[in-house]
Amino acid sequence: MLLSAPFKMRKNVVYLPYTMKRYLPNLNPAPESDYDAAVIGCGVSGVNIARKLSSYKIKTAILEKAADISFGTSKANSGIIHGGFHHNKKYLKARLEIQGNLMFDQLRRELDFPFMRCGIIVAALHEEEMKVVEHLYRQGMENKVIGLELCSRERILELEPKLSYDVIGGLYAPGGGIVEPYRFVFALAESALKNGAHLYTDYDVVSSSYEDGRWTINAADGRTVKSRYVINAAGLYADDLHGFGQEGLKNPDGV
Numbered sequence: 001m002l003l004s005a006p007f008k009m010r011k012n013v014v015y016l017p018y019t020m021k022r023y024l025p026n027l028n029p030a031p032e033s034d035y036d037a038a039v040i041g042c043g044v045s046g047v048n049i050a051r052k053l054s055s056y057k058i059k060t061a062i063l064e065k066a067a068d069i070s071f072g073t074s075k076a077n078s079g080i081i082h083g084g085f086h087h088n089k090k091y092l093k094a095r096l097e098i099q100g101n102l103m104f105d106q107l108r109r110e111l112d113f114p115f116m117r118c119g120i121i122v123a124a125l126h127e128e129e130m131k132v133v134e135h136l137y138r139q140g141m142e143n144k145v146i147g148l149e150l151c152s153r154e155r156i157l158e159l160e161p162k163l164s165y166d167v168i169g170g171l172y173a174p175g176g177g178i179v180e181p182y183r184f185v186f187a188l189a190e191s192a193l194k195n196g197a198h199l200y201t202d203y204d205v206v207s208s209s210y211e212d213g214r215w216t217i218n219a220a221d222g223r224t225v226k227s228r229y230v231i232n233a234a235g236l237y238a239d240d241l242h243g244f245g246q247e248g249l250k251n252p253d254g255v
């Protein structure tokens, strides 16, 4: 992997990954007008979509308003690969949480980013918290989470001896894990660009229009790309984008 090579630790100094600008020819090429798909936003959602699209013969552009990728929420989260017990099984999120979790071993093999399946512990310090833990356990069992354990005080202290002495029990989800979120996004972007996707940074999408089956997507600095489909993955700004211009980015044909 290109980006992992310069990432070294020497004498307790951490060298951050070089920005993709140093390496990749598909970064900020001259804007083109024959993309099949344009993904707006290069956080973890947009870049995953772009990587998947670019693994087919789909000419893909990623448009990111920041100077580099993963500058939105994806740079600053806890990096937890959740264990599948947080949501009721009636929600799509519950199913995707489990499916997504199971994808991480393969993703790590393909992309070589820091990922550890270290397990998740939810500790209860009193009876009220234990009721919540029991609820999460039941929910997780309904979601068919593998290996979920409702733990006694002895078991939870066996798993994590440094927990507070007040702990009365807890939940253990061995499938939970942790990633370095920023490097995860970089690894995905690097893979998408190697597949041929184009990444445009400093590309703040401000307006769009739709004509003859193609979107024209305009950036604040005057650049324009054209694409058959647009994927709005702008995170917290996705709703703003939806309202750009009179028609916004909504396909007037309703497709």
Ligand SMILES: Cc1cc2nc3c(=O)[nH]c(=O)nc-3n(C[C@H](O)[C@H](O)[C@H](O)COP(=O)(O)OP(=O)(O)OC[C@H]3O[C@@H](n4cnc5c(N)ncnc54)[C@H](O)[C@@H]3O)c2cc1C
Residues within 6 Å of the ligand: 040, 041, 042, 043, 044, 045, 046, 063, 064, 065, 066, 069, 070, 071, 072, 073, 074, 075, 076, 077, 078, 079, 080, 081, 082, 203, 204, 205, 206, 233, 234, 235, 236, 237, 238, 241
């Ligand atoms: C404190 C905290 C902790 C979290 N912990 C976890 C966790 O442990 N595990 C977990 O799975 N999730 C966690 N999350 C949630 C997770 O971080 C988000 O769900 C995820 O990062 C969202 O990714 P995204 O790609 O949708 O959005 P973003 O990462 O925000 O990406 C959107 C991108 O769109 C770009 N953009 C916006 N407007 C435009 C425009 N007009 N033109 C071009 N580009 C534009 C932005 O610059 C940004 O790069 C946490 C969130 C927070 C806040």
